[in-house]
Amino acid sequence: MEKTTPGTVLEADTDEATDATKSTTGQSVSESEAKAPETSAEESSAASGDEPAAASGAKASAAGAEKPSGTVADEPSAALAVAPAATADTSAGTAKAGPAGKTGAEPGRRRLLLRGGLAAGAVLLVVATVLAVVFAWKLHNRDRVDAAAREAAATAQSYVVTLTSIDSQHIDQNFTDVLGGATGDFKDMYAQSSTQLKTLLVQNKAVSKGRVVDASIKSASVDRVEVMLFVDQEVSNSASPDPRVDRSRILMTMQRVGGHWLAAKVEMV
Numbered sequence: 001m002e003k004t005t006p007g008t009v010l011e012a013d014t015d016e017a018t019d020a021t022k023s024t025t026g027q028s029v030s031e032s033e034a035k036a037p038e039t040s041a042e043e044s045s046a047a048s049g050d051e052p053a054a055a056s057g058a059k060a061s062a063a064g065a066e067k068p069s070g071t072v073a074d075e076p077s078a079a080l081a082v083a084p085a086a087t088a089d090t091s092a093g094t095a096k097a098g099p100a101g102k103t104g105a106e107p108g109r110r111r112l113l114l115r116g117g118l119a120a121g122a123v124l125l126v127v128a129t130v131l132a133v134v135f136a137w138k139l140h141n142r143d144r145v146d147a148a149a150r151e152a153a154a155t156a157q158s159y160v161v162t163l164t165s166i167d168s169q170h171i172d173q174n175f176t177d178v179l180g181g182a183t184g185d186f187k188d189m190y191a192q193s194s195t196q197l198k199t200l201l202v203q204n205k206a207v208s209k210g211r212v213v214d215a216s217i218k219s220a221s222v223d224r225v226e227v228m229l230f231v232d233q234e235v236s237n238s239a240s241p242d243p244r245v246d247r248s249r250i251l252m253t254m255q256r257v258g259g260h261w262l263a264a265k266v267e268m269v
Contacts, residue, residue, distance in 0.1 A: 141222070149217050152225035152254040155181075155261040157212045160250060163266070164210025164233045168202045183255060183262035204237040213247075223256040228269075 159181045166174050175194050182190060200206075210233045218226040229250045234243040253265035 144222050145220050148222050148256070149220035149225050152220070152256075152261045153215055153217055153227050156225075156227040156229060156252045156254050156263070157215050159263055160212060160229050160231055160252060161210045163263075164208060164231055164248075166201060166206060166208045168205050168207065171198050171201055181263055183257050184264040186263055186266050204239065206235070206237045208233055208235045218251070224264075225254045225261075227252050227254060 162174075162177050162181060175190075175198065179187060179191060179194075210231050212229060213232055214230040216228045218228050220226070229252055231248045231250055233246045233248060235246055236243040249269045251265075251267045251269050252263055254261045255264040256262075
C-alpha cells in the first residue's frame with residue numbers, strides 16, 4: 001500500500017481541476033465556432049440577395065465590423081430597395097412618355113395616309129370613268145360605222161345593177177333612175193352626157209343587163225363608204241345580136257345625203 005502525502009494529493013487534485021477546465025473551455029470554443037459559420041452564412045445570404053454596388057459593399061463590410069449582424073444586413077437592403085424603386089419609377093415615366101409621343105404622331109400619319117388613299121382613289125375613279133366613256137364612245141361609233149357600211153354596200157349593189165342595165169326601148173326611165181341614185185360630180189357628168197348617150201343607145205338598139213358577182217367595202221365612215229363591185233354585164237346590139245359578157249370592176253363612192261345613200265363617184269378600175 002502506497003503512502004500518500006498531503007502534498008501529493010493536492011497536486012493530483014490540481015491536475016484534475018485543470019483538465020476539467022480545459023475540457024469545458026474546449027466545448028465552449030467548439031460551440032462558438034459552430035455558431036460563427038451560421039452567422040456568416042446568414043450575412044452572406046443577405047448580401048448576395050441584394051447585390052449592392054462595389055462601393056456600398058465596402059461600406060457595408062466596414063459597418064459590419066462595428067455593428068451587430070442584424071443592423072448591417074438591414075441598412076444595405078433598405079438602400080438597395082430605394083435605388084431600384086427610383087429606377088423603376090424613372091423607367092415607368094419613360095415608358096409612359098414614349099407611347100404618348102407615338103400616340104400623338106399616329107393620328108397625323110393616319111390622316112395623311114387616308115388623304116393620300118382618297119386622292120389616289122379619286123384619280124383612279126376619274127381615269128376609269130374617262131376610259132369607260134372613251135371606250136363606250138368608240139364602241140358606239142364603231143357600231144354606227146358598221147351599220148353605215150352595210151347600208152351603203154347594199155345600196156351600191158342595187159344601184160350598180162340600175163347603172164349597168166339599159167333597154168333602148170325604156171331609155172328615158174333608165175336615165176331617170178340612174179340620175180335619181182346619183183349625187184355630186186357623178187350626177188352632173190351623167191346629166192350632161194345623157195342626151196348624146198340616149199341617141200347612141202337608141203340607134204344601136206342596145207340592151208344590157210348587169211349582175212353583181214361580188215362586193216367588198218374598201219373604206220367606211222358614218223357618212224361616206226367606198227365599195228368595190230365586181231359586175232358581169234350581158235350586152236347585145238344590132239351589130240352583135242348574140243349577147244356577150246363584159247366583166248367589170250367598179251369602185252363606187254357612196255355618200256349619205258338627207259338620210260339616203262347616193263352614188264357620189266363611179267370609177268372603172
